[in-house]
Amino acid sequence: MSNALTIEAPEGLPFIDSTREFDAPVPAVFRAHADPDLVRRWMGPRGYTMDVGAWDFRSGGSWSFVHRNPAGEEFRFRGTFHTVRQDRFAVQTFEYEGVPDVVSIESLTFEPLPAGPGGGSRTRLRIHAVYPSVEARDGMVASGMEGGMREGYEQLEELLRDQADG
């Protein structure tokens, strides 16, 4: 059974608000965002490979990666980490180089949740993404980002389960 991803794109405002819960404690979910060797194992759609160019996950750092789909097409992304607060909060910029100069900014909040029926710690991840225009936000929604996010978080859940078992 998988936790659901919810995505809201409020009418008339350039925001995308996403929420996803995980059956794992906050430090494990946070570490999977901080460590590039873990990030490349889950981020993006199933069947894609991810080459990380930079992943300096600290306030003032920067990041870049290339996603490659099964047909070999490449999709380049880059940004900066404005704030990184261990096990709590991060603010990052985000640009898909195929749509140059349209840069969004995302706040990620990692919330501890009460233990589930199985007794383990749980985490809620909330992401508030802000786009330079409502049109840019609508373009991101139309690009199929929801499917990529959903599959990526499923892969993250599998990774967290492997870590808990392993």
Next chain:
Amino acid sequence: MSNALTIEAPEGLPFIDSTREFDAPVPAVFRAHADPDLVRRWMGPRGYTMDVGAWDFRSGGSWSFVHRNPAGEEFRFRGTFHTVRQDRFAVQTFEYEGVPDVVSIESLTFEPLPAGPGGGSRTRLRIHAVYPSVEARDGMVASGMEGGMREGYEQLEELLRDQADG
């Protein structure tokens, strides 16, 4: 005679759009944003001093400074430079540490204009600033940022005139 600063805060959207022209060529206006020894001579309200902690004006760099008013009060700011494109364009994040975790993202466009009556090259600077909520945008407008920007750009105009004369 001074060029006017125009600031628009559109109803219901989390944006501030600012425009200012300068009687100086784009490379001079751009350099005054790139070089911290120039930046600290103009940015902010009159009578403030500015200590620059970091000013790494390149794609992926970061920045920080402290403004000190005549009464000795300190105001700390920091951010990252997502994109810097020489003499054309920059995207940066912006945070006033007195309102922590409310981070905006600003796109700066440097446009060359036809020569004015005096014959010299002119520049239009446009800034599109995007806030994480309409309330945060309204708070920034209410903070008196317009006066600080206006005085800062007057000081920049004086600096550019000194450079042209000097």
